[in-house]
Amino acid sequence: MSKPTIRDVAKVAGVSQGTASRVINQLPVKPALKARVDSAISTLGYTPNALAQSMRLKYTRTIGIMIRDFSVPAFVNFVKVAQNILSEAGYVLLLAASEDRPEREAEVLNAFASRADGLILTTNAARENSVEKTRSNLSLPVIMLDREPADRQDAILIAHREGMHDALNYLFGLGHKRIALITGNASARPARERILGYREAHAEHGVEIDDALIRTRNFSKEYAFAETTALLGSGNRPTAIVVGGVAMLPGVLRAIKTCNLRIPEDISLIGGTDPDLSELVEPPVTAIQVDYHAIGVEAAQLLLERLNNRIDPSPRIIKFDSKLVIRKSCAPPSSTRSAETELRSLRRSSDT
C-alpha cells in the first residue's frame, strides 16, 4: 500500500497521465475530465511526489540555511524575517545546524546541494579543505553569513572589528587597562576580527596587551563560563570583560555570580547580543548590538535576486555596523579593588 502516483490517478480517472498532470498544474482541461481527475485525486489521497517534481523541473522551491547552532537568540530574528520574505516568494525554508563540526558541515552541504535552490550559510569550512571543496562545488547561489568568502561570492559581513574597537574605547575611557576578551575560535572571521579590533584599540591607547586576557576557543556558553571563572580566579584579575559572541552571555553571568562578584563595582562587563537577557538582568548589560533583523532582510532579498538572475553576477559584499548600547554594567575600575573584593567575597561566602 504505497503512495498513489499520478499514473494511479490517471488510471482511476480514465484519462492519460498527461491530462492528470495538467489538472494538477492548473492548465486548461475540459471540465468533465477535470472533475473525474479531481475526484480520483481525492479518493486516492494523491499528493505529488516533490522529489520527482524537482528532478524533472530542476528546481525545488526550497532554501537551505545552515547555522552553527540554534541556541543563538540573535539568529532567531534573522531566521524569522528571512523566512517571511522567502515564504512570500514561494520558497520553503529548511534549517540545519552544523554544530561547528566539519564533518557535519559537509553532510549538510551535501544534503542541501540537490535539495535546495539557494543557500544562506555560516561555515567554518575555510579551515577544512574537504568542506571548502564541497562548498565551492555547489552550483547554486550561496550567501555567506559573517564569513569572508573564499572565492567570488556574495557575503554579508558584520563589522566586528569596529564594534570591538568601540567597546574598548569606551572601557579605556572609563580608565580600564586590564580588559579580557572572551570569544570563539579565531579561525573563523567573527573572532578573528574582534581580536583585531581589540589589538588596534590597545595600540591606539598605548596599552600593552596581556595575552593571558584573550580567551578564544569556541562560542558556547559552557566555554564562556569556564574562561570567565578562570579569569576571575587568577591572581591578576581583569577589571573588565568583553564578550565577543552571541550566545556566551549566560555563561559569563553565571561565572560572575558564582564568584560572588558585583557588576560593575567589581568587574565591568560588555556582553554579546542577547536582547532579552542583557536587558532583564540586574544591572542591565552594556552590549555590542547588531541589527539581525536588517541582516535577515538583506540576506533573503539578495538571495531572491540571485535566484531570479536579476542582478549582475559580480559578488556583493554587504557590511553591517554594530552599535555599542550603553546600559549599566560598566564603571571605572576601583583602584583599591583587589583587596576590597577579596574581603567582600570572603564575607559573602561565609554567610551562605
Place this chain on the structure above:
Amino acid sequence: MSKPTIRDVAKVAGVSQGTASRVINQLPVKPALKARVDSAISTLGYTPNALAQSMRLKYTRTIGIMIRDFSVPAFVNFVKVAQNILSEAGYVLLLAASEDRPEREAEVLNAFASRADGLILTTNAARENSVEKTRSNLSLPVIMLDREPADRQDAILIAHREGMHDALNYLFGLGHKRIALITGNASARPARERILGYREAHAEHGVEIDDALIRTRNFSKEYAFAETTALLGSGNRPTAIVVGGVAMLPGVLRAIKTCNLRIPEDISLIGGTDPDLSELVEPPVTAIQVDYHAIGVEAAQLLLERLNNRIDPSPRIIKFDSKLVIRKSCAPPSSTRSAETELRSLRRSSDT
C-alpha cells in the same frame, strides 16, 4: 555548464554507467577500471545527485522536525540531542518553523512528505482540517511532540496539567487566591492541559476562578508582555502570575519591570522553562521545569526504531513529568499590598 552526472563520469572514464555507479557505491570493481572512474570523478568534480538517488532508492536518509518557533530556548536542547542521535545513525536533520500558521504547516508537511524518511512534529493541525488531512496522509513514521495524536500514532506528551496543578498547590499554600495564568492558544494541547490543571487545583482548594485572570491566546513573548501589563494595570490585580509557555518569560519580566513592581514582594511569579534567564535574573524565578534533553533522546530513539521496523506497530504514547523548581520569586501575598505598591510605584517613577 551544469553539474556533471554519472553519465559524464562513465563517458570520461570509458566505462558503462553501471560500473561508475558500482565504484561510487563501493561495490567490487576491477582496480584498473576503478582508478579510471575515480580520476574522472575528481577531474569533473562529480557529486551524486541526492534527488535522483532518493527517487530510485525510496529513502532519503533525512529526518524532518517541524516546530512552532525557533525562539524557544527549551527546544534547543531537544534538537541538539536528537540531532546527535540521528546523525550517529546516518541521518541528516532538517528543521522548519511553522510560525503557528496553518498554511505554513501544510507547506512544510508537504515539503517533508517526500524529502524525509521520518518526522518529529509539533502541529496545531487539529484545528485545521486541511492541515490534518495533509498530516494523516503522510506515509512515513511521525512522532508527535506534545500534541494529542488524532489517530493511532506515536506521541511524546508533557504532563502540563500535573505541572500546573503542582504550581498552583504551591501558590495556594503560600496563601494566594488571585492567581493569573498566561499561556498560549487553548486549541492546542499544552495550553488546554494547563488550563485543566489550573481549574482542578482551584476546585480542590475551593477557590473560585475569576476568568479575567486566564489569558490565553498565543505563546509569544510579545503577547506575554501585553497580557502581563494589562493584568498588572487592572484595578483588581492578581497576587501571583503563572506563565504557561516556554518562551514567554522575557515578556512577563519586562512588563513587571515596566510597572515598577517587585518580585516577590508585589507579585509572585512562576515562569515557564528558560534555564538561563530564570536563573540569572534577580530574584531567580521559580519554574515548572521539563527535561527536554530526555525528551529529545526518547523522540529520536523512538523514531529510529520505527524506521528500522524494530518495534511492534501499535502506537507508543510516552509521557514526561515536569518538576516545580522552587527559587525565589514567590512569597505570601501581602494583605496591605494594594495601597503599598501604589505608593512605591509613585515614588519610583518620580525619581527617574
Place this chain on the structure above:
DNA sequence: ATGAAAGCGCTAACAC
C-alpha cells in the same frame, strides 16, 4: 566483473 536497459514519478514536447 561488466555492459545494456528498465524504471523510480513527474512534466513537457509532440502529434493528433
Place this chain on the structure above:
DNA sequence: GTGTTAGCGCTTTCAT
C-alpha cells in the same frame, strides 16, 4: 484539448 512518450540522474536487475 488530449494521448503518447522521452527523459531528469540514478541504481539494479539481467545477460554476457
